[in-house]
Amino acid sequence: MMHTVTSSATAPTFEEYAAATWPSLYRYAYLLAGNHADAEDVAQQTLMKAYASWARVQASDSPTAYVRRMLTNTYLSHRRPQGRRLELLMDAPPEPMHASVGGPEERMALWPHVKSLPPRQRAVIVLRYYEDLSEQEIADALGCSRGNVKSTAHRALKALRAAMGSDDTDGRED
Amino acid sequence: MFTDVEETLSRELREVADALPVPPMPALPEQAPRPPRHWQPLLVAAAVVLVLAGAFVALAGTRGGHDPQPAPPAPSRTDSDRPIPTSAPTVPYVLDQKLYVDGTQVPGTWWSVQSGGAGWLALRADNTWWWGRGAEPTAIEAQLDVPPVLSPDGKYVGEVVDDNGQGTLSGFDTGASGEGLGGVPIDLGDQQDGSAVRVRGVTDDGRVIAQGTKTAVLWLPLVDNSTVDLTRTAPGLQVLGNTPAGFIVNDGADGAVDATVGDPYLATISDAGEVTRVGPVPNHDDLSVSPGGTWLAWTPAGTTGGEVTAIPTLETGAVDGTQQATLAAPDGWGFQVRAWAWEDEDHLVSPVVRDGGNGAERMARCSVRSNQCVLVDGH
Numbered sequence: 001m002m003h004t005v006t007s008s009a010t011a012p013t014f015e016e017y018a019a020a021t022w023p024s025l026y027r028y029a030y031l032l033a034g035n036h037a038d039a040e041d042v043a044q045q046t047l048m049k050a051y052a053s054w055a056r057v058q059a060s061d062s063p064t065a066y067v068r069r070m071l072t073n074t075y076l077s078h079r080r081p082q083g084r085r086l087e088l089l090m091d092a093p094p095e096p097m098h099a100s101v102g103g104p105e106e107r108m109a110l111w112p113h114v115k116s117l118p119p120r121q122r123a124v125i126v127l128r129y130y131e132d133l134s135e136q137e138i139a140d141a142l143g144c145s146r147g148n149v150k151s152t153a154h155r156a157l158k159a160l161r162a163a164m165g166s167d168d169t170d171g172r173e174d
Numbered sequence: 175m176f177t178d179v180e181e182t183l184s185r186e187l188r189e190v191a192d193a194l195p196v197p198p199m200p201a202l203p204e205q206a207p208r209p210p211r212h213w214q215p216l217l218v219a220a221a222v223v224l225v226l227a228g229a230f231v232a233l234a235g236t237r238g239g240h241d242p243q244p245a246p247p248a249p250s251r252t253d254s255d256r257p258i259p260t261s262a263p264t265v266p267y268v269l270d271q272k273l274y275v276d277g278t279q280v281p282g283t284w285w286s287v288q289s290g291g292a293g294w295l296a297l298r299a300d301n302t303w304w305w306g307r308g309a310e311p312t313a314i315e316a317q318l319d320v321p322p323v324l325s326p327d328g329k330y331v332g333e334v335v336d337d338n339g340q341g342t343l344s345g346f347d348t349g350a351s352g353e354g355l356g357g358v359p360i361d362l363g364d365q366q367d368g369s370a371v372r373v374r375g376v377t378d379d380g381r382v383i384a385q386g387t388k389t390a391v392l393w394l395p396l397v398d399n400s401t402v403d404l405t406r407t408a409p410g411l412q413v414l415g416n417t418p419a420g421f422i423v424n425d426g427a428d429g430a431v432d433a434t435v436g437d438p439y440l441a442t443i444s445d446a447g448e449v450t451r452v453g454p455v456p457n458h459d460d461l462s463v464s465p466g467g468t469w470l471a472w473t474p475a476g477t478t479g480g481e482v483t484a485i486p487t488l489e490t491g492a493v494d495g496t497q498q499a500t501l502a503a504p505d506g507w508g509f510q511v512r513a514w515a516w517e518d519e520d521h522l523v524s525p526v527v528r529d530g531g532n533g534a535e536r537m538a539r540c541s542v543r544s545n546q547c548v549l550v551d552g553h
Contacts, residue, residue: 011502022199027191044200049397056400070398076353110179113185118355129180130187143356143399145342157179162181 009035014054017063018047024079025071031126032075034115046071068131069141076119113163179422204356208265219545239546249468249492251499252543258363260550263523263537268293269533278309289515290465293328293348307348316344320372324348325380326418328467330355332373332382332393336362339352343384343401344392345376355395360384375416383413383443392447407447414438419453419465419493434475435457440493453494464516468493469542471501471514471522484508484527490542499545505536507549523550 012020025046030039035161050057060066095110114125127138138149208247247432266275266289273284273296283299292307303314314322314333321334332345335357344357363369363386371386380396383404390404390411404411410426414433420440422433430436433455440452449528455461459479461472471490486508491498503509507526514524517539526538526549 019199023196026196027194030194031191032186040197047200053398055509056398066398073356073396073399076355076396108189110182110188111190114183114187125183126187129183130191143395144354145357145360160179160183 014051016152018050021064022047022069025067026148028068028126028131029071029075030122031114031130032072032119034122042071042075049074062131064139065137068146072123072127072141073143076123108162109164113160117156117159118161121152122160124152124161125156128153180184180267186433196415200363223346249497250543251497251545256545258541258544258548260519260539260548262510262551263515264367265289265523266296266509266524267525268296268513269525269537271299271303275306275309276282279313280306280309281487282311286513288324288326290326290328293324295322295324295331305348306353312352320370323376323416325376326416327378328471329378330375330376330380330382332369332384332386334362334373341371342533343371343373343382343391345380345382347380349509354383355380356399357395358391358393358399358401360391361386362387374413375415375421381445383416385413392443392445394445400422401447402447404443404447408449409444411449413443415461417467418465419460419463419467422455422461423449433461454520456489456491460512462516463493464519464522466519468519469516471513471516471542478511482511484510486529488524488540490545495501497544501540501542501545505549507536507537507538522545 020044022043025043026039029046030158033039033042053070057063057066062127071136114122117125123142124138126143127133128135133141135149135153139146142149148174201202204251215218249343254357262274262277266273266287268274268284268287271283271285272285273280273282275294276438278289280296282304285297285299287294287296289295294307295303296311299304303318304311304493305314305324306312314331316335317337318331318333320334322331324331329349330345330347332343335342335344337361341360341362342357343360345355347353347355353454362370363371366477369387369389371384371389371391374383374385376382382393382395384391384393385404390408390413392404394400404413412424413432414422417440420442422438423441424430424436424438427436437454437455439454442450442452444450446480455470456472457474457475459475461470461478463470470491470493471488472552473485474489486503488501488509489498490501503524503526506529508529510525510527514522516522520541520543521539523539523541524539526536528534537550538547539550
């Protein structure tokens with residue numbers, strides 16, 4: 001989950017903030033993007049945006065929520081051709097589309113299907129079930145209404161259940 | 175929600191995250207904050223090459239963006255006798271209320287279309303809005319009381335959505351199957367008293383400006399989803415549209431709310447809402463800029479109002495204010511008002527109607543460089 005920066009007598013410098021936040025930023029980006037190259041790119045771009053807007057980040061009520069929103073929007077607007085980007089970023093051969101075929105990730109019941117969800121649905125799923133955000137917090141992160149979050153989550157969960165091979169939803173919704 | 179799926183999701187997402195090898199954090203910039211796209215060392219070398227190769231793309235790519243860009247090379251007119259192509263237009267167009275995209279007629283009856291790059295946005299005769307990339311149309315389902323706006327490169331659409339009186343400034347990405355940009359609440363204003371808020375411009379990097387008589391907002395959905403109150407950063411400024419050469423604005427002196435009076439100009443607007451003047455444009459009813467940001471075409475102020483449906487000429491000139499000329503429609507024809515579109519840095523196309531208004535419509539193509547127009551092969 002994303003690292004939470006708490007207020008202290010001395011506000012952290014951007015360098016301190018970045019160092020403390022990088023692992024959680026990267027993990028969140030990976031869960032959204034589903035591969036290391038895109039995760040690194042999205043997390044880097046987010047740090048750069050935070051750097052460029054550092055005064056606003058610091059002045060916000062919650063720098064963690066502010067940067068999470070930045071990363072989510074960066075991910076949702078991340079639409080460059082993957083092959084070209086991998087060539088630019090990597091000094092080693094690009095990772096295959098499924099980096100861990102046969103590995104623990106691929107043996108999971110839902111994670112492979114989460115990676116196949118449309119970006120916005122995936123963002124809602126990750127924010128809800130990894131970041132443990134409320135519907136209102138997710139709505140704030142995505143800049144949409146709670147109703148939109150609810151409907152998007154419903155579609156995503158329906159798709160995941162279908163992918164798991166069970167369409168029986170009667171009586172199992174909250 | 176589904177309990178079994180929820181439990182599995184929580185567990186698996188944590189397992190994936192916990193098992194991740196996190197790469198070292200990239201080196202941080204040493205200078206004062208600037209927003210370069212990447213700083214990874216490998217990219218620096220690649221960027222040197224790409225910057226050189228992409229210089230001209232960047233010139234046209236800002237489109238109302240953050241920083242003023244150097245002016246594109248001044249275009250030139252020619253006396254070339256090279257014939258103007260008479261093939262069908264290469265950009266979407268509406269003729270006889272039929273919409274054509276990529277040579278294909280899109281089903282339905284249509285009023286108008288705007289386009290840029292691969293994207294288009296059109297108003298159907300039933301007053302519903304549709305968009306597409308290619309000839310397949312997609313409806314905008316949201317309730318829109320004011321027109322949505324397409325970015326110059328056709329990638330983004332900005333819209334003011336009315337949900338039972340609750341306003342949302344919203345938008346979507348035409349390049350990502352309509353993926354939404356989210357939204358922020360906005361005061362809709364009032365259609366009756368003329369204060370209704372509508373989108374005034376969308377940039378190629380997805381920034382949206384909406385304005386009414388009481389509201390002016392810059393929304394940054396792809397940065398941090400924040401908004402900037404332009405009534406504070408640029409009091410009185412009227413944003414009239416966006417073009418490949420920047421926003422068309424008027425400083426609002428003497429109550430100007432359009433470009434027919436005052437001193438309209440092209441400008442960039444930063445993420446902080448700061449306005450930087452690029453250069454003046456003529457007073458006009460309508461004005462558009464070629465895709466590369468080098469040429470203007472416009473109708474002078476007061477020439478297209480009221481019952482006017484066609485005009486015999488358009489004015490053209492370089493964005494730097496030089497090389498102005500009057501472009502005449504083909505003999506016996508007049509340009510339909512508010513319907514011309516640029517194809518490239520030389521040609522624009524427009525529906526034309528017979529003088530006297532007997533109903534006949536054709537498409538015409540004009541070369542700005544040679545200052546001539548011809549009728550084209552049409553449907």
